[in-house]
Amino acid sequence: MDAAAFLVQLLNGVQSGFLLFLVASGLTLVFGIMGVINLAHGAFYMIGAYLAFWLTGLTGNLLLAVVIGVAALAVLGVVIERLAIGFLYRRDHLQQVLLTFGLILVLDDLQRLIWGSDFHSVPVPDLLSGSVALTTQQDYPVYRLFVSGVCILVALGMFALIRHTRLGMRIRAAAANREMASALGLDVGRLFTLVFALGVALAGFAGMVAAPIGAVYPGMGDRILILAFVIVVIGGIGSVKGAFAGAMLVGIADTFGRVLVPEVASMVMYAVMAAVLVWRPQGLFGRPA
Amino acid sequence: MRASPLFGPSRRQVLRGAGAAAVATLLPRRFAAAARPAPVRIGLLLPYSGTYAMLGTAITDGLKLRLAEAGETLAGRPVDYIAVDSEASPPQAPQNTRKLVVRDRVDFLVGPVHSGVALAMAQIVAARGGPIMIIPNAGANALTRELCARNVFRASFSNWQTGYPCGKVMADDGHRRIVTITWRYAAGDEIMGGGAEHFEALGGRVDKHIRVPFPDVSFQPHLSEIAALAPDAVFAFFSGGGAVQFVRDYAAAGLKDRIPLYGPGFLTEGVAAAQGAAADGIRSTLHYVDDLDLPANRRFRDAYRLAYGREADVFAVQGYDTGTLIVQAMAAVDGDTAAVADIARALEGARLDDSPRGPWRMSPAHNPVQTFYLRDVQEGRHRFLGIAAEALADPAIGCALG
Numbered sequence: 001m002d003a004a005a006f007l008v009q010l011l012n013g014v015q016s017g018f019l020l021f022l023v024a025s026g027l028t029l030v031f032g033i034m035g036v037i038n039l040a041h042g043a044f045y046m047i048g049a050y051l052a053f054w055l056t057g058l059t060g061n062l063l064l065a066v067v068i069g070v071a072a073l074a075v076l077g078v079v080i081e082r083l084a085i086g087f088l089y090r091r092d093h094l095q096q097v098l099l100t101f102g103l104i105l106v107l108d109d110l111q112r113l114i115w116g117s118d119f120h121s122v123p124v125p126d127l128l129s130g131s132v133a134l135t136t137q138q139d140y141p142v143y144r145l146f147v148s149g150v151c152i153l154v155a156l157g158m159f160a161l162i163r164h165t166r167l168g169m170r171i172r173a174a175a176a177n178r179e180m181a182s183a184l185g186l187d188v189g190r191l192f193t194l195v196f197a198l199g200v201a202l203a204g205f206a207g208m209v210a211a212p213i214g215a216v217y218p219g220m221g222d223r224i225l226i227l228a229f230v231i232v233v234i235g236g237i238g239s240v241k242g243a244f245a246g247a248m249l250v251g252i253a254d255t256f257g258r259v260l261v262p263e264v265a266s267m268v269m270y271a272v273m274a275a276v277l278v279w280r281p282q283g284l285f286g287r288p289a
Numbered sequence: 290m291r292a293s294p295l296f297g298p299s300r301r302q303v304l305r306g307a308g309a310a311a312v313a314t315l316l317p318r319r320f321a322a323a324a325r326p327a328p329v330r331i332g333l334l335l336p337y338s339g340t341y342a343m344l345g346t347a348i349t350d351g352l353k354l355r356l357a358e359a360g361e362t363l364a365g366r367p368v369d370y371i372a373v374d375s376e377a378s379p380p381q382a383p384q385n386t387r388k389l390v391v392r393d394r395v396d397f398l399v400g401p402v403h404s405g406v407a408l409a410m411a412q413i414v415a416a417r418g419g420p421i422m423i424i425p426n427a428g429a430n431a432l433t434r435e436l437c438a439r440n441v442f443r444a445s446f447s448n449w450q451t452g453y454p455c456g457k458v459m460a461d462d463g464h465r466r467i468v469t470i471t472w473r474y475a476a477g478d479e480i481m482g483g484g485a486e487h488f489e490a491l492g493g494r495v496d497k498h499i500r501v502p503f504p505d506v507s508f509q510p511h512l513s514e515i516a517a518l519a520p521d522a523v524f525a526f527f528s529g530g531g532a533v534q535f536v537r538d539y540a541a542a543g544l545k546d547r548i549p550l551y552g553p554g555f556l557t558e559g560v561a562a563a564q565g566a567a568a569d570g571i572r573s574t575l576h577y578v579d580d581l582d583l584p585a586n587r588r589f590r591d592a593y594r595l596a597y598g599r600e601a602d603v604f605a606v607q608g609y610d611t612g613t614l615i616v617q618a619m620a621a622v623d624g625d626t627a628a629v630a631d632i633a634r635a636l637e638g639a640r641l642d643d644s645p646r647g648p649w650r651m652s653p654a655h656n657p658v659q660t661f662y663l664r665d666v667q668e669g670r671h672r673f674l675g676i677a678a679e680a681l682a683d684p685a686i687g688c689a690l691g
Contacts, residue, residue: 005517012509117342119533121563124541131543138516139543144509214506215533215563218340223505255510258501266502 001259008134009255015144017251018151019210023224024231024243025158026202032238033175034192036085037096040103042225044200048073048207049216050111053120062125066208070201077200081193089192108218117218122211147209154205158240171195175238230269234276236286245284249276328369329619329626332395334385334410335425336402337374340529343559344402345375348425348608350597352399355612358592363616364624371395379405386410390420396626397615398422402604404429404448404476411441419629421618421636425611426604430479433656435687439633442655444611446576447683448479451553454574454661454677455524456487459551462572464521466494470511470535471526472503480526480553488524496520506534512542525552532556533563540567554578554664554671558603561669568666574677576657577603577646578664581673589645606645613641637691653691658682 001009027041048069055065080103088096123129124143131139162168173181174188182188207221231250235242250269257268276284333352335345349372356368371393373385382401386409389395398420401407407427414422415438422441424432428448432441459467469485471477477500485495496518499511515523523544527535536557539545545567554575561568579590579600589609593601601609614636621635622628640650649659663677685691 005513008513008517009510012513016507016509112338112342117338117340119530119560119563121533121537121565123565131541133543135516137519137544137547138513139541141541143541214537215530217530217533220530254507258507258510259514262500266505 004135008138009259010252011134011140013252013255014248015148015251016255017248018148019206019213020227020231020251021244021247022151022154022206022209023203024228024235024247025154025240026199026206027228028232028235028238028240028243029158029202030196030199031232033171033195034085034089036088036196037093037100038085038199039097039100039225040107041199041203041228042221042223043104043107044073044077044203044221045207045210045224046111046219046221047076047107048204049122049211049220050115050120050207051204052208052211053122053216054115056122062122062208062212066205069208070205073204074197074201077197078193080200081196085196086189086193111218120216121214122216124212141213143212147213150209154202155240155244162240167194227269230273232283234273234283236280236283238287239283239285242283242285326366326624328367329363329397329624330369330371330393330395331615332389332393332398332400332420333370333372334375334382334389334398334400334406335372336377337372339377341377341402344426344604347602347604348399348402348611351593351601351605351608351610352425352612353608354589354593354596354605355609355616357596359612359616363619364622366619366624375401375403375406377401377403377406379403379409382406382409383413386413390414390417396420399425399611402426404432407432408436411436411438414438415441421629421632423611423614423636425607428479429475430683433652433654433683433688434685437654437685437688437690439690440629442614442636442651444614444657445607446659447656448476449483450656450659450661450681450683451555451575452480452483452485452524452526453487454663454681455551455553455572456484456489456493457491458572458574458663458677459484459488459522459524460491460493462522462549464493464549466496466520467522467524468497468499468515468518468520469495469524470499470501470515472505472531473500474503476528477503477526481524484524484551484553504531506531508535508538509542512538512544515548516542516544520548522549522551525550526556528555529560532560536560536564536571537567545570554603557666557671561666561671564666565669569668570665572663572665572674574661574663575603576649576659576661577606578662578671578673580671581645581647581662583645583647585643586645586647601645603646610641610644610646610649613644614639617641652682652685654683654685654688655690656683656685 030036030038051069052065055068056062059065128143128146130142134140170186170191174191178188231246235246253272254269258265335348336342337345361368404427407424411432419440424443426445428446430447430449433443469481471481550571552573554573556573557568557571590601593605617639618632618635622631637651642648647660649657652658658680661678661681663674664671665674
């Protein structure tokens with residue numbers, strides 16, 4: 001592999017890492033702060049992609065579709081947290097897994113009822129539909145670069161939210177010691193509703209942003225869910241910084257794995273996860289248990 | 290006897306039953322028996338949910354359309370359908386197959402779409418020696434090669450068949466070096482294998498066989514690989530969401546205008562609308578094309594549109610031809626479903642002269658000997674360009690039949 005090919009593949013890896021971070025960040029937030037294993041995260045990603053397809057068709061504008069879609073998903077998140085997840089905080093993880101797995105089935109069926117089993121795609125907005133020349137043979141779609149930019153903004157926004165705002169302080173307090181935060185007058189219940197809604201909205205947002213890059217189809221969230229869990233575990237449960245590092249690591253390792261060792265490409269990211277866990281069982285940025 | 294108001298038959302049921310009994314006693318015995326011959330039981334093991342749901346529905350609709358044209362009777366016997374959702378899940382295939390074969394004792398087993406399910410079904414049905422199984426889609430080569438069986442037939446294609454003609458198309462278009470790309474799974478290897486075999490036999494060279502983990506859809510690293518290799522053409526197969534994504538990514542990377550893309554028809558079939566402009570100009574080979582200019586095809590498409598309000602596709606054609614096979618076989622044995630060996634013999638000699646895909650016949654290994662067409666995509670629609678291979682038979686390596 002010469003230097004140019006190496007740089008192109010590095011760009012591919014980083015770009016896929018950005019998109020993975022967007023999905024994993026919502027999962028690590030809900031997992032780390034609320035202690036809820038949300039298997040339905042991938043299903044929310046899929047619903048987001050379908051909303052992008054449907055609303056773009058209605059409004060003719062992806063930006064408008066994303067704004068409406070994110071709001072709708074946040075509301076859905078509030079409803080689900082209030083009606084279902086909220087009862088499980090003090091229960092066993094197994095019960096959370098059962099409930100959120102049930103949510104996958106419900107959301108999959110909803111998707112089939114509303115949008116059918118057909119394959120769809122979302123057109124790239126005209127403004128971003130161009131390509132830039134990467135090498136003499138290959139162009140790079142502007143939209144993919146744009147998505148990377150959006151992911152950087154979301155990452156920075158999340159760091160700022162958690163580190164520098166009053167809300168972030170409360171979230172960290174509730175995550176560190178729920179009882180104490182509650183005793184000091186924090187409405188932990190409402191805070192958790194908010195965090196869950198944020199997680200759902202992030203998953204859906206990732207699905208919407210990714211929709212014009214790929215295809216919109218039933219079951220598209222299943223694989224992304226496994227990837228997101230791998231990233232969360234590598235990065236350390238609950239750490240947004242860790243999710244970012246994990247996403248980059250998985251994105252780059254996966255990309256080079258495919259090109260250099262195609263026979264075992266699907267195992268590369270699990271090998272990376274195993275190696276990281278041997279070295280740091282709590283993940284890159286996780287707190288030791 | 291007084292009927293209990295809660296658990297007994299309703300007054301209407303009692304009256305209806307009494308009426309039927311009265312009519313039956315009035316009719317001569319022979320006539321009553323002839324009025325209700327036992328139905329022919331057709332078991333459908335097809336995906337009605339999940340990724341392949343559309344395919345299962347199209348096949349079922351095509352089959353039912355053909356039997357409706359036959360007056361809903363087979364050699365004078367009515368038809369019963371027993372449908373089971375295969376969920377395209379190989380682990381559930383043995384149980385679903387036994388349900389239909391042992392419990393429901395179907396006379397014909399139609400299915401499935403997915404090759405993994407087909408292999409499990411065919412082994413059970415072949416070992417029992419019955420019933421007659423007709424595969425309306427699954428293309429795994431082995432089904433009509435080393436696993437071929439007296440009572441297992443295919444109305445669709447072998448994977449090898451869909452790729453093989455495309456090798457010649459690429460050579461004829463003047464390409465000398467190609468790269469193949471598909472998922473790392475049996476169907477991908479078999480289709481690519483057919484195309485590469487033909488291409489190399491005609492003097493071409495395959496620079497690289499790229500295999501993507503199934504069912505992964507991150508193609509970007511592989512597109513960069515292809516760009517670096519700069520072959521004359523790319524021969525690709527993906528299906529469903531993967532096909533949509535690959536074709537769109539290929540165009541977005543600017544490769545479509547530099548390195549033409551070829552594939553088996555399934556690269557664009559059923560997903561061309563979702564692929565949009567990115568699919569324009571992709572050349573592929575398949576045993577059917579929507580605008581095939583044959584009276585039988587026009588008739589079929591009109592009838593299908595009228596019955597279901599949708600356009601027919603290749604899967605509907607395969608279901609329709611499955612129906613024709615059943616109609617022909619039942620006519621040959623005069624409705625005697627117990628004569629499995631005779632039905633198999635009739636199917637072995639089946640000739641479908643009026644198929645929407647053009648005339649085809651059954652090979653000794655029970656796979657269609659059929660014409661493959663060269664097509665391309667223009668504005669989301671497939672266009673007939675010519676004949677890629679006439680009366681193409683699968684080599685049927687390892688099949689002892691015939």
